[in-house]
Amino acid sequence: MNNSKVALITGSATGLGRSVALKLASQGYNLALVDFNEQAGQETLQLVQEQDIQAIFIKADVSREEDVINYVEKTVETFGHIDYFINNAGIMVPMRLIHEYDLNEYDRVTGVNLKGAFLGLKYVIPVMLENGGGNIVNTVSSNSFKPTAYNGLYAATKHALAGLTKSIGQDYLDLNIRAVGVAPNTMNTGIASNAFTSLNAEREQKLMATTGPNIPAAPEDIAEVVVFAATTGADMLNGTIVNCAGGQIYQ
Numbered sequence: 001m002n003n004s005k006v007a008l009i010t011g012s013a014t015g016l017g018r019s020v021a022l023k024l025a026s027q028g029y030n031l032a033l034v035d036f037n038e039q040a041g042q043e044t045l046q047l048v049q050e051q052d053i054q055a056i057f058i059k060a061d062v063s064r065e066e067d068v069i070n071y072v073e074k075t076v077e078t079f080g081h082i083d084y085f086i087n088n089a090g091i092m093v094p095m096r097l098i099h100e101y102d103l104n105e106y107d108r109v110t111g112v113n114l115k116g117a118f119l120g121l122k123y124v125i126p127v128m129l130e131n132g133g134g135n136i137v138n139t140v141s142s143n144s145f146k147p148t149a150y151n152g153l154y155a156a157t158k159h160a161l162a163g164l165t166k167s168i169g170q171d172y173l174d175l176n177i178r179a180v181g182v183a184p185n186t187m188n189t190g191i192a193s194n195a196f197t198s199l200n201a202e203r204e205q206k207l208m209a210t211t212g213p214n215i216p217a218a219p220e221d222i223a224e225v226v227v228f229a230a231t232t233g234a235d236m237l238n239g240t241i242v243n244c245a246g247g248q249i250y251q
């Protein structure tokens with residue numbers, strides 16, 4: 001039941017990106033999988049190829065412009081068009097007070113979460129425009145609404161990506177391109193494995209106090225929302241950020 005639509009997913013080697021890939025594959029979408037983790041990316045490729053779809057894996061560091069140009073070109077060469085762009089690759093850096101972050105950490109987290117996301121939009125949107133339109137999901141965060149303690153740089157990138165999402169909703173309203181931000185809170189993946197290493201017990205307690213009650217999610221749970229936002233929900237959710245914090249409300 002291949003449905004000939006094409007989804008390009010960054011950060012698809014593990015976590016949420018892999019879950020989105022599996023769900024889209026089960027619904028018959030063709031996939032371009034992008035990640036800089038080649039081994040895990042190839043594993044995702046093998047898993048999605050168990051379905052009746054076409055899929056490719058392209059190794060890329062999303063923070064490098066030449067890699068982004070290459071993943072977009074390879075996708076267009078293979079499939080001819082991009083219908084859905086899941087702009088999902090992201091990282092965390094060790095959690096600190098703002099003045100304790102060094103410039104290298106600033107460059108890393110902004111390079112992937114903001115510059116990388118922007119570069120994806122810069123090169124995917126022209127392909128969508130040429131093809132009459134398309135839908136974009138940017139993976140943002142609860143930190144796009146309210147930062148947790150010691151997470152200032154990450155929160156800044158996710159606020160900025162929420163801003164880009166809302167701007168796409170305005171800029172392309174008449175051009176048939178839609179964008180939705182999907183904002184998980186606590187999702188069971190490996191992204192935070194190095195983020196907590198910088199915290200002592202006291203700081204961990206303060207972090208938890210600023211997190212607030214929520215229902216922890218598996219990546220499969222958030223993938224349901226991403227796939228809906230990218231496909232049937234895109235028109236009505238256009239330019240909005242979908243809060244997936246499982247009970248925590250942000251005003």
Ligand SMILES: NC(=O)c1ccc[n+]([C@@H]2O[C@H](COP(=O)([O-])OP(=O)(O)OC[C@H]3O[C@@H](n4cnc5c(N)ncnc54)[C@H](O)[C@@H]3O)[C@@H](O)[C@H]2O)c1
Pocket residue numbers: 010011012013014015016017034035036037060061062063088089090091112116139140141142183184185186187188189190191192219
């Ligand atoms: N896990 C959470 O609690 C949580 C909460 C809110 C938002 N998010 C966001 O969800 C998204 C997916 O993260 P996840 O939780 O699935 O973690 P993850 O670490 O499992 O997935 C992130 C993926 O991005 C890839 N990646 C990282 N840097 C890259 C680069 N420079 N170039 C190419 N690929 C790169 C990684 O290899 C990995 O496959 C991220 O944008 C993250 O900020 C996660």
